Amino acid sequence: MPTRKQEKVVSLNEIKVACQACSLNEICLPVGIDDEDMERLDAIIDRKRPLARGDHLFRVGDRFRALYAVRSGSLKTYATSEDGQEQVMGFHLPGELVGLDAIANDSHPLAARALETTSVCEIPFDQLESLSNQLPGLQHQILRVMSQEIRDDEQSMLTLGQRSAEERLAAFLISLSNRYRRRGFSPTQFNLTMSRGDIGNYLGLALETVSRLFTRFQNEGLLKVERRHVELLDRERLCRFSSANCYPDASSRAES
Amino acid sequence: MPTRKQEKVVSLNEIKVACQACSLNEICLPVGIDDEDMERLDAIIDRKRPLARGDHLFRVGDRFRALYAVRSGSLKTYATSEDGQEQVMGFHLPGELVGLDAIANDSHPLAARALETTSVCEIPFDQLESLSNQLPGLQHQILRVMSQEIRDDEQSMLTLGQRSAEERLAAFLISLSNRYRRRGFSPTQFNLTMSRGDIGNYLGLALETVSRLFTRFQNEGLLKVERRHVELLDRERLCRFSSANCYPDASSRAES
DNA sequence: CGATGACTTGACTGCTGTCAACGTGCGTGG
């Protein structure tokens, strides 16, 4: 990552640090906000103490008060069916926003739980909203982020609806890879913070199928996997397996 | 539908008519907007001439200029995979909004095509955005609508990922039923404006499977189907089949 | 009246879920 223009005054640097640490740097509410506005945005953000693995950030039905940006660690969001079965709806990596689905009814339709030690930034929604009234750039950015979320969900629907087990897992791995790359992590080597069961649940597959596919992918030289650690050896081929373009995913390409 | 408070002045009535005809009446951008604001909103909306069956409202990659609200008729949105296969992503009934996924990148990621003769309202986005800067109520409403879209997509993901063919079709029919009910149409009797192929494509099923399931549902007394016309005979049981609550779908329950 | 497209139905296959047994690594406590 080329260091961004950091020749700035004091308080501004503080924010840069704050939001770089939070991975919010041009990500959560990317671009289109100038430094002064960013300062005001930063002022309303509350940094909470970390969650331990298994802790809930919020539960189903909790009143909606704030959006959350993952600063470090990772979360899963899930619903619970009437028979008590968990339904994993998504995973959230550093720099990603959680809770956008709660705005509509002022209540969280999903629960969010930490997959590992995780810290988040809390963005009180009423404050964000009134701030965005004053800052058209911010308002536009929020709309963009929500639109991107809809887009990503559409992508997931496509994967879940139309793809084979093999294609789903490949697409999942490519998606993770893209999202890690985007945040400056290695796109070819990372740890899965979720269990095989979570992955299977999310992809609509039995956990045994996920396990078998990892083995198969490894035998075919596509990747190397050992417990939670994954190394993508042939990203290109894996990508073709996924029947999806490699880079459209959560990338958004940050506009023109 | 009990006629809504129509004891109002002239121009206001016009809007009521306009937006009632457009089914926008408290739906596209529901509640939270007072009459005066609604007048200003109405002023930027462009009513276009109807699309014929098969016409495109927009295509993949088209520059994003406006959101569209279905006034009458219906649309499907779809992606096209590299091998030319169509992937149906959604159906849009009167009163529903299309194009929210295009805001992020100023470009439509999906194409939208009329399933029958269809008319839409065009809502130029830049005008909507600057208007919403002046009207906090409108801004909030837009966020709600987008949030609801995310919620609905999550619901679809769940259906596609975890459910059997039977459950998917049942959920699809219940969803249609809820959406028709919400707009004042019969929730138990309606025409499918899309083909079996479209339904199957959307649900991630072969069209033959969809056909067989319709037959089975009919034999089990759940519904009566003849070509495109469907009558739900046992909505309650169909709902249980879908493994989903009956009313959460696209309802949003229009807040408290 | 024939052509066309949409839909239905049947036969067969195969992917993927289920059930079950068996590793493997890690933390806890002796």
Added chain:
DNA sequence: CCACGCACGTTGACAGCAGTCAAGTCATCG
């Protein structure tokens, strides 16, 4: 330090749901 338990992961056997291929029916329209 070692033993144990437990959660997680892997692998195998088997079965069933749903896809594919194919034939046939029905409605609409020129």
